[in-house]
Structures are given as C-alpha cells and as structure tokens.
Amino acid sequence: MPRIAYVNGRYVPHREAMVHVEDRGYQFADGVYEVCEISRGFIVDMTRHLDRLDRSLRELQIAWPMSRKALHIAMSEVIHRNLVRDGLVYLQVTRGVAPRDHAFPAPGVRPSIVITAKRLDTVAGAKRAATGLDVITVPENRWERVDIKTVGLLPNVLARQKAKSAGAHDAWFVDPDGTVKEGASSNVWIVTKDNVLVTRQAETGILRGITRTTVFDVARKLELKIEERNFSLDEAKAAKEVFMTSATTVVMPVVSIDGHSVANGHPGATTLLLREAFFDVAERSPA
Numbered sequence: 685m686p687r688i689a690y691v692n693g694r695y696v697p698h699r700e701a702m703v704h705v706e707d708r709g710y711q712f713a714d715g716v717y718e719v720c721e722i723s724r725g726f727i728v729d730m731t732r733h734l735d736r737l738d739r740s741l742r743e744l745q746i747a748w749p750m751s752r753k754a755l756h757i758a759m760s761e762v763i764h765r766n767l768v769r770d771g772l773v774y775l776q777v778t779r780g781v782a783p784r785d786h787a788f789p790a791p792g793v794r795p796s797i798v799i800t801a802k803r804l805d806t807v808a809g810a811k812r813a814a815t816g817l818d819v820i821t822v823p824e825n826r827w828e829r830v831d832i833k834t835v836g837l838l839p840n841v842l843a844r845q846k847a848k849s850a851g852a853h854d855a856w857f858v859d860p861d862g863t864v865k866e867g868a869s870s871n872v873w874i875v876t877k878d879n880v881l882v883t884r885q886a887e888t889g890i891l892r893g894i895t896r897t898t899v900f901d902v903a904r905k906l907e908l909k910i911e912e913r914n915f916s917l918d919e920a921k922a923a924k925e926v927f928m929t930s931a932t933t934v935v936m937p938v939v940s941i942d943g944h945s946v947a948n949g950h951p952g953a954t955t956l957l958l959r960e961a962f963f964d965v966a967e968r969s970p971a
C-alpha cells in the first residue's frame with residue numbers, strides 16, 4: 685500500500701513528499717510540531733493537541749497554516765488514505781520558505797505544513813509495557829523554552845542515541861542539582877511509597893505533555909492523589925513505581941534507571957492501572 689503525505693495543500697506519495705531547501709524548518713529548525721495518537725480509528729485528545737499547537741505557534745509568531753477545521757479534515761484524510769486504525773499522526777508547521785536570513789521573512793510568506801501518519805504495532809506496545817523500559821540519564825543541555833514544541837530536537841536526538849548505544853530504551857534530562865526534568869520525548873512520573881503520583885510542575889523546564897494532562901484526569905477518576913513538584917534522581921530510584929507518558933507510548937513503566945532497578949524491577953500496579961484506564965478518559969475525535 686503506498687503511503688501518502690499531505691504537503692502544503694497536496695496529498696502526495698510519501699517518496700515524493702518534500703519541502704523546499706529554503707524552508708526555514710530545514711535551515712533553522714524554525715517550526716513546531718504535534719503528534720497525536722490514533723486509537724481504533726479515533727484521534728486521541730485532538731482538542732488538547734491543537735490547543736498546544738496554537739500556543740507553540742503564537743509563542744513563535746508563526747501563523748496558522750489553515751483553519752483548525754481544515755486541519756482536522758486534512759489529518760483525517762491522511763489517516764484514511766494510509767489506512768491507519770492504530771498509530772500516530774504527525775503535523776509539522778514551519779515559518780515557510782524564504783531566502784536564508786535569520787530574521788523573520790517579509791509578511792506574506794506562508795507557513796509550511798506537512799502531515800504524515802503511520803501505523804503502530806499495539807501488540808508490541810503492550811508487550812513493552814508488560815516488561816517496562818530501562819532508562820539512562822543525561823545532563824540537561826536544552827534551551828529554556830522547552831515548553832514550545834519545536835522541531836529543534838538535537839539534544840533529544842543525542843540523548844536517545846546515547847540511550848540506544850548504552851543498550852537502554854530512553855534517556856532522561858537531569859539538572860546539575862539532581863532534579864529530574866523529562867524524557868527525550870516524554871514526561872516522567874514516580875509513585876511514592878504512599879501511592880502518591882508525583883510529576884514535575886509544567887510551568888518551566890518541561891513540555892506540558894497532553895498525555896500528562898489526561899493522566900491527571902485519569903488519576904482523579906481513580907481517586908489517586910497527585911503532587912506536582914520537582915523530584916530528584918535519588919527519589920526516583922527509591923520510588924515504588926516509575927513511569928513515563930507520551931502520545932507515542934501512553935503510560936509506559938520504567939523498571940531501571942542508570943542500571944539501578946526500580947522496586948522489584950517489574951512494572952508497578954498503579955502504572956498499569958493508569959495505562960488501562962487511559963482510553964476510557966481521553967477525548968476521541970473521529971478521524
């Protein structure tokens with residue numbers, strides 16, 4: 685089956701899906717993105733993802749490439765044309781194509797938009813959740829505005845590669861004082877001995893994950909207590925449970941940190957409960 689991408693108003697075969705060499709996304713990483721999960725043919729938490737896209741665009745003074753309604757239609761079309769029932773839909777929006785100059789181009793340059801979709805193997809995801817992830821830690825080396833979901837992901841790329849080279853699944857960014865920030869592409873959580881869910885506050889230093897926000901709703905439904913505060917690497921290593929959240933992995937247990945087993949080295953019960961209850965709570969928009 686040929687894969688189809690949406691590029692600036694056209695549905696094109698994946699191998700012909702290209703942006704101009706002077707696209708500012710390519711030249712400067714001057715753009716933002718979103719990733720939504722597709723579950724059983726529905727787009728998960730689309731309202732929250734498009735609200736965050738709106739915020740990222742506004743923070744960088746990039747115009748919307750099309751109306752929100754048209755964007756939903758284009759996303760659905762890409763999902764349908766690629767026959768994706770369970771998977772991911774990606775949107776990248778950049779400041780557009782203009783002669784290379786660091787400052788913003790003249791008004792009237794249209795933002796570029798690319799939409800792609802791919803299938804996810806839900807069985808493989810479930811298997812991974814049953815065993816959990818090994819993570820390593822890396823020093824925080826990103827800029828301050830990680831609250832904006834930009835396509836400038838080089839530190840995240842290097843962190844993930846370091847994890848892969850070390851035989852681990854993922855990497856966490858940690859501040860010099862030992863405070864845990866977030867994963868290379870996820871938010872991180874711990875469950876304390878008293879069964880309290882702890883995750884860093886999202887005002888600074890991390891991306892406000894959509895899965896993170898929806899897990900707050902899930903936890904409220906399950907009557908679990910949440911604390912939004914900093915936690916240290918030592919606290920994470922000593923926690924009852926550790927997990928990560930993202931659109932690509934939903935709620936994913938972490939079973940070791942820098943080679944140190946979390947609890948008994950198996951996914952925790954609360955983590956698995958949150959994973960199971962997630963889709964009963966998350967918003968589902970028809971694709």
Ligand code: PDD
Pocket residue numbers: 719866867868869870871890891892893894895896929930931932
């Ligand atoms: N990443 N923090 C970072 C740095 C991320 O890149 C992501 C998501 C998250 C979790 O956000 P959400 O729950 O909205 O997916 C936190 C996406 C999935 C990616 O880059 O593939």
